Amino acid sequence: MQKQQELYRGKAKTVFHTDDENKLILHFRNDTSAFDGEKIEQLDRKGEVNNKFNHFIMSKLEEAGIKTQVESLISDTESLVKKLDMIPVECVVRNFAAGSMCRRLGVEEGIELSPPTFEFFLKNDALHDPMVNEYHIESFGWADQAQIAEMKRLTFSVNKVLSELFDKGGMLLVDFKLEFGVDVNGDIVLGDEFTPDGCRLWDKETRKKLDKDRFRQGLGSVVESYIEVASRIGLTL
Numbered sequence: 001m002q003k004q005q006e007l008y009r010g011k012a013k014t015v016f017h018t019d020d021e022n023k024l025i026l027h028f029r030n031d032t033s034a035f036d037g038e039k040i041e042q043l044d045r046k047g048e049v050n051n052k053f054n055h056f057i058m059s060k061l062e063e064a065g066i067k068t069q070v071e072s073l074i075s076d077t078e079s080l081v082k083k084l085d086m087i088p089v090e091c092v093v094r095n096f097a098a099g100s101m102c103r104r105l106g107v108e109e110g111i112e113l114s115p116p117t118f119e120f121f122l123k124n125d126a127l128h129d130p131m132v133n134e135y136h137i138e139s140f141g142w143a144d145q146a147q148i149a150e151m152k153r154l155t156f157s158v159n160k161v162l163s164e165l166f167d168k169g170g171m172l173l174v175d176f177k178l179e180f181g182v183d184v185n186g187d188i189v190l191g192d193e194f195t196p197d198g199c200r201l202w203d204k205e206t207r208k209k210l211d212k213d214r215f216r217q218g219l220g221s222v223v224e225s226y227i228e229v230a231s232r233i234g235l236t237l
């Protein structure tokens with residue numbers, strides 16, 4: 001597979017074309033961003049850790065019957081993926097209240113949400129990823145009703161598979177964000193990444209934060225925590 005010109009540079013990953021028009025390369029950089037790019041730092045080994053973490057999680061999801069963009073690991077920091085036409089919304093499931101939900105609704109961090117709740121956000125840093133509803137998504141043509149239903153169904157399936165996986169490692173999957181795209185067959189496929197950059201994970205007993213909140217809140221040991229999370233679910237990095 002021949003890496004070709006850059007297609008898109010995000011805050012933490014760069015996407016490259018390849019000599020196969022249906023395949024792309026995702027390069028996970030060490031850049032770590034929070035607050036919509038307001039705080040950016042380079043963290044040693046983070047690109048490698050997230051690339052391998054993402055591949056591991058996506059393989060678990062594939063085993064559970066959830067289609068993902070990932071094809072294979074091609075280097076420490078790069079993965080080969082299927083090209084998708086990305087839908088510009090973020091799908092968030094929350095099992096416990098944290099982050100923007102606490103600020104928005106004035107609820108206490110850590111309360112269990114039963115049943116888990118679902119939110120859509122528009123992917124737009126300049127607007128600080130505003131929350132949107134299904135009518136917005138349909139009216140602006142970002143996705144149709146069937147695609148919206150499928151994104152919700154798949155996000156809840158991912159929640160079930162991964163809540164169990166992290167539970168076995170003594171962790172709570174507090175919340176997470178997924179992004180989907182449409183493949184060449186017109187099917188909705190899980191794209192982007194699942195890493196501790198895009199979810200919240202707490203130790204079940206102590207509720208110690210093990211995810212990107214360590215970076216957002218200046219708690220230190222960010223990549224070390226990601227490596228600990230990986231080892232607790234059976235991935236040695």
Ligand code: TMP
Pocket residue numbers: 090092098099100101121129175176177197198199200
């Ligand atoms: P929030 O509490 O800031 O709304 O985030 C909810 C979850 O989604 C949290 O695990 C972080 C993740 N997330 C991202 O990864 N990127 C984003 O741009 C947003 C808004 C959330």
Ligand code: ASP
Pocket residue numbers: 011033034035036037038197212216
């Ligand atoms: N992913 C967003 C950013 O990089 C939001 C966040 O994680 O705080 O800025």
